[in-house]
Amino acid sequence: MRLSFKLRWPMPFCLGLGLTLFSLPSLAEDAGTLYNTPYDVAQGERYFERQCSRCHGFDAKGNDETGAPDLTGRLNRASTDTGIFNIVRNGVPGTAMLPVDANLPDAQVWQVVAYIGSLRYDPSLVDLPGDADAGVAVFRGKGDCDSCHMVNGRGGRLGPDLSRVGENNRPEELLDALVDPHDDVAPRWWTLRITGADGVTREGFRMGEDSFSVRIMDNDTNLWHFPKNDIQDMERIEQSTMPSYDGTLSEGELDDLVAYLFTLRREDN
Ligand code: HEC
Ligand code: HEC
Known part of the structure; x- marks a missing residue:
């Protein structure tokens, strides 16, 4: 299968060697552009894999089970690098998204931000x-x-x-x-094939499940509710219906x- 398209990545912001960490601009936005080289992205990725992937996934595409969102597209809570920096630094209060270790240097947080930035790309630069x-x-x-x-x-x-x-x-x-x-295939789209108390087998997407019952939606978008005690047989099909x-x-x-x-x-x- 062939798919050819050209990608042009934005050039990383380059700084003259004369500028050292001692003359770091004080504005957070400017600091971000300092830690945006391919090296920083790679360092950020290493940190991400160690500290963030267990919730957000190794591919940063999120995880239904942990509720951690996909970070590869547009984010809900931040539209700028500084916004992402603040989320990583401070966490999202009241959620599983905790702040990073308070001793972690800003530079390392920026490397994580650079890594997250590298996951998104400008669709207008893609030639399909x-x-x-x-x-x-x-x-x-x-x-x-x-x-x-x-x-x-x-x-x-x-x-x-x-x-x-x-x-x-x-x-x-x-x-x-x-x-x-x-x-x-995400679990949401697995098919359950259930034989209920009436002996009839029905199949559909798993819409919900608790200790006592399972709900499925069949191909005609009918919802079926099965008390677990009544289930004679249940099969889980992890393939796509597509x-x-x-x-x-x-x-x-x-x-x-x-x-x-x-x-x-x-x-x-
Ligand atoms: C214990 C699980 C967990 C870990 C570990 C974790 N996150 Fe999160 N993260 C979440 C959850 C849950 C949310 C959604 C919070 C909300 O907005 O309700 C979130 C949200 C975010 C967001 C905002 C996404 C958006 O769409 O606005 C960013 C950015 C983020 N996390 C980055 C990171 C980074 C970087 C790390 C590692 C330093 C990390 N997370 C570690 C669970 C986690
Ligand atoms: C019989 C129903 C059915 C038909 C017809 C169908 N799909 Fe799907 N599609 C699904 C289901 C269910 C999923 C989710 C499971 C999976 O990932 O395969 C899916 C997933 C997808 C995804 C991935 C979505 C994501 O968020 O990652 C894309 C893209 C997609 N379909 C496009 C198409 C296109 C284009 C066509 C027509 C050529 C098509 N589908 C026809 C049922 C269908």
């Missing part, structure tokens, strides 16, 4: 082979994607809402989702879909 308008047509037409997926309030509910899927996914990840959907489009759509159509999906991001972006 596909055509987004043609992609919409495939999405609603031949691909029939909207029977399962909603975009901006239009479409089905049998898959995740894709209105902002371009924010947190790189083009190659979007293509992967289309050709290899069974890879890494088919692979490798082969059923042409490379050109896949490129067009990727180009379209990549444009899907919050309106005010």
Whole structure:
């Protein structure tokens, strides 16, 4: 499977060697740009893996179980590097997001910020082979994607809402989702096949579960509720209900879909 696109990374801010740490600008914004070299990014990544990945994941894409959000797209609580610095330094009060060790030097916090910054990239700098308008047509037409997926309030509910899927996914990840959907399916989209007290087997997405009951939603978006005592048999299917489009759509159509999906991001972006 081929996907070619060019990426131009912004040049790291470079400083003359004459400027040393002793003349650090006092403004936090300026300090951030000091610790933004590839070396700093690598140091930040090492720290992240040790201290942050257990909640946010090794790929920083977040984790449903810990409630730690995806850090690779637009963040909810910060839109500037200084904002991210403050979150990492001070934590988010009242949540599992704790401050870093008070003795950690600012320089190291900035390296973590530089690492987080390196995970996002400017979509306008990405040059994709596909055509987004043609992609919409495939999405609603031949691909029939909207029977399962909603975009901006239009479409089905049998898959995740894709209105902002371009924010947190790189083009190659979007293509992967289309050709290899069974890879890494989130528990929310696992299928449960349950045989209840009436002996009838029903299958659907796991909508909720507690000590006493399980709820699923079937393909016709009916909700079914099973008291655990009544369940005769339950099977968990960790594969995606989405088919692979490798082969059923042409490379050109896949490129067009990727180009379209990549444009899907919050309106005010
Ligand atoms: C114990 C779990 C945990 C650890 C460890 C953790 N975080 Fe978090 N983090 C969270 C949670 C939960 C939130 C969401 C807080 C909220 O806004 O409700 C969060 C939020 C954030 C945010 C704000 C995201 C946004 O969308 O605004 C950033 C940035 C962040 N964490 C970075 C880090 C970094 C860097 C580290 C390591 C130094 C780290 N976190 C370690 C759980 C964790
Ligand atoms: C039968 C329902 C169904 C159809 C049809 C379908 N999908 Fe999906 N799709 C899903 C489900 C369920 C998931 C979540 C599980 C997974 O990751 O595969 C998903 C996941 C995705 C993801 C990953 C989303 C994310 O947040 O990472 C993308 C992108 C996607 N689909 C695009 C498409 C496109 C484009 C089409 C049409 C060519 C399509 N889907 C057709 C059900 C469907």
